Amino acid sequence: MTTRTPLMAGNWKMNLNHLEAIAHVQKLAFALTDKDYDAVEVAVLPPFVDLRSVQTLVDGDKLKIKYGAQDISAHDSGAYTGEISGPMLSKLKCTYVAVGHSERRQYHGESDEICNAKVKAAFRHGITPILCVGEGLDVRKAGQQVPYTLSQLDGGLEGVPADQVESIVIAYEPVWAIGTGEVATPDDAQEVCGAIRGRLAELYSQELADKVRIQYGGSVKSGNIAAIMAQPDVDGALIGGAALDAEEFVKIVRFRDQ
Numbered sequence: 001m002t003t004r005t006p007l008m009a010g011n012w013k014m015n016l017n018h019l020e021a022i023a024h025v026q027k028l029a030f031a032l033t034d035k036d037y038d039a040v041e042v043a044v045l046p047p048f049v050d051l052r053s054v055q056t057l058v059d060g061d062k063l064k065i066k067y068g069a070q071d072i073s074a075h076d077s078g079a080y081t082g083e084i085s086g087p088m089l090s091k092l093k094c095t096y097v098a099v100g101h102s103e104r105r106q107y108h109g110e111s112d113e114i115c116n117a118k119v120k121a122a123f124r125h126g127i128t129p130i131l132c133v134g135e136g137l138d139v140r141k142a143g144q145q146v147p148y149t150l151s152q153l154d155g156g157l158e159g160v161p162a163d164q165v166e167s168i169v170i171a172y173e174p175v176w177a178i179g180t181g182e183v184a185t186p187d188d189a190q191e192v193c194g195a196i197r198g199r200l201a202e203l204y205s206q207e208l209a210d211k212v213r214i215q216y217g218g219s220v221k222s223g224n225i226a227a228i229m230a231q232p233d234v235d236g237a238l239i240g241g242a243a244l245d246a247e248e249f250v251k252i253v254r255f256r257d258q
């Protein structure tokens, strides 16, 4: 019997300016009820430039919605033009930060070593990393999705102690399913999410592995979320496109009603 609270996190990617962000979070706040928040943790990951506006709204209206960033610098300060540090995100009271999203790995050359440094930077400043892992189509076609993803997991967690890892969130996002409309089957999601939990048990302990939330991400919508959430090792979703539509995101949060 799991006691893990599902985490539904909307990764807005490079969408919604700060004014649109306010309107969007207001729509979510209007629709979501205490019953929703009791059942599911709800978070949004807006672009950096929206975070102060979202923080002001969440603080001012005492909203239960959580928020976080889409990336974090591995460094805490200094001559790193364009980067945003852990102390800056922590000052904005970010609960979460995505680390190693496949779009960061693909377009910004983020290696497992960089992701590992970013995981450590997040923990250093009291922010929970959502470490993203997952294979591309070539790896999936070769049937190597489990070893490939576990190797990313190992790299991302290198040297991270158990007392931090027990609060981490892992997002399994098969790259071939991101923004393509191609959803992994519930069995595909379970295969890799189950393997991730198994690996956490090997690296740390079964007790720790049972605490860690593992999300699925990749073309999640209200119509497919219930079957994915029915899998024993899937504890939520990292939602891209569908999170930009407030009504659709709320339906995903209410996956139990589907």
Ligand SMILES: O=C[C@H](O)COP(=O)(O)O
Binding pocket: 011, 101, 173, 177, 178, 179, 180, 181, 217, 218, 219, 220, 238, 239, 240, 241, 242
């Ligand atoms: O972070 C979210 C994932 O990349 C999934 O994006 P998507 O729901 O648009 O496929």
